[in-house]
Amino acid sequence: MADGGSNLKNPSRRKPRLNPQHDAEKHIQCKTDKAGLREVFVSSYKGRGVFASVPFSKGDFVLEYKGKLLSLDNSATNTYNSTEATFLFDFQWKGKYFCIDASLEDQSLGRLVNDEHIIPNCKMRTIAVNGMPHLCLFAIRDIMAGEEVTYNYGDSDWPWRKQVW
Numbered sequence: 626m627a628d629g630g631s632n633l634k635n636p637s638r639r640k641p642r643l644n645p646q647h648d649a650e651k652h653i654q655c656k657t658d659k660a661g662l663r664e665v666f667v668s669s670y671k672g673r674g675v676f677a678s679v680p681f682s683k684g685d686f687v688l689e690y691k692g693k694l695l696s697l698d699n700s701a702t703n704t705y706n707s708t709e710a711t712f713l714f715d716f717q718w719k720g721k722y723f724c725i726d727a728s729l730e731d732q733s734l735g736r737l738v739n740d741e742h743i744i745p746n747c748k749m750r751t752i753a754v755n756g757m758p759h760l761c762l763f764a765i766r767d768i769m770a771g772e773e774v775t776y777n778y779g780d781s782d783w784p785w786r787k788q789v790w
């Protein structure tokens with residue numbers, strides 16, 4: 626039976642996977658989130674989360690954690706309420722301290738990714754574009770369609786980790 630032009634039966638004709646680093650740079654420059662991800666309301670306790678609607682492979686670029694880049698000096702002058710403060714991501718780059726302030730509700734998905742410290746499926750990495758740091762999530766294992774995208778927020782006394790259901 627003819628395969629109607631599909632590449633399914635000939636892996637050598639499949640579109641090659643874009644290099645994850647280049648994929649991240651492309652999405653950073655275009656200021657767009659990647660297709661195949663959607664916001665879902667999980668529960669009144671957890672709030673919203675991001676779910677894959679297509680499978681991702683280990684190593685893939687998944688999302689940028691978009692927001693305002695602040696140096697440590699700038700962030701020290703800002704005041705945040707407790708909800709806004711949960712959208713701040715502090716990191717170190719080239720020996721200096723920075724923060725991505727994602728407290729603005731800007732419809733981007735990276736800011737909605739929830740914490741999972743035991744079996745996360747993504748990891749945050751810093752990618753430099755035009756000499757500026759950007760925080761990006763990359764898959765650390767295959768992610769199935771329908772699975773929630775998660776990463777480990779880091780060691781801290783996060784209240785939900787103590788929650789007994």
Ligand SMILES: C[S@@+](CC[C@H](N)C(=O)[O-])C[C@H]1O[C@@H](n2cnc3c(N)ncnc32)[C@H](O)[C@@H]1O
Pocket residue numbers: 670671672673674711712736737738739740741785
């Ligand atoms: C960066 S926001 C993530 C998006 C958030 N769920 C929302 O709807 O806006 C971080 C907040 O999400 C919630 N959160 C993240 N991971 C969680 C988890 N594993 N269990 C429960 N709540 C979580 C906490 O309220 C946390 O302060």
